[in-house]
Amino acid sequence: MATQLHFISGLPRSGSTLLAGILRQNPRFHASMSSPVAGLVNGALEQMGAGGEFYSFFDEHKRKTICKALIEAYYSDKSHPVIFDTNRQWTARIHQLVELVDDFKVICCVRNPAWIMDSFEKIYRKNPFDYSRMFNAATRQTVYSRCESLIGAGGVVGGAWTALKEAYYGEFSDHLLLVDYDLLTQHPARTVELIYKFIDEPLFEHDFNDVDYKESEFDQQLGVKDLHTVKKKVEFKSRRSILPPDLFVKYQEMDFWLDTTGTAANIIASKKSTVTPVKN
16 A cells, blocks of 8 residues: 555544544544454455355465455545554454554554443433344343443453453564553543654644544444544543442453553553542
8 A cells, every 4th residue: 555554443432433533633644433444354354265165266365465455445545644444353353464564553442441331331321212233132121231242252342352452462462552541531632642653653733622523324323322423622521430339340350451461562551550430
């Protein structure tokens, strides 16, 4: 590709849409919410893999060439010098990216999992008459069943969490920059400055009081209103968790990235501290 391609990944409800909204203020950058590129690459590899009817027609070189062409074709209409592709699957596919993209970085948005679960529950209760595709008739019954559905290995949160953990401890972890949601919202200017340094781009003066980005049509299809709506002003708002205390405690110790042993990943996060269901 003529442009430099980077990736935004990590955990849901952790600031990836907000970060895209900030970065797209820079005219050099293209950034948006989740793209289908990772799914396209995975789908193509499934078709060309041993389980496909035409497996014998493809060798490793041809599979790699086709996957690379898919990425280039998807962004062929963009003239920006830097493109950020967003998808939570990328952290499980870094071993593929190193073969497909030169000099890429992956910015992983993270947040204490207890507050991620709290955020999903808050949105669910905000739309009491919208039965979204996130849950089925069985899993949407109570906050316990909803959280269990989200955190399972195949769930929205659990799948992203395990993928991030794989990348965090993997052999290509030096490609990662983990960005904590609380720090992004509390200190946006300094956090974005560190992101620019990580991707080796000249700093741009962003307006953190006028970040305008939303994907209403995508959210409408999911049946989850305001899932990807960014408020104009970047700010941190403390509030009481609406999760039952036992659920909050259950998930709050899942922030494995605060232990930097055994990884080469870069991290923008506060030091480990005791998190309580009520933030003052």
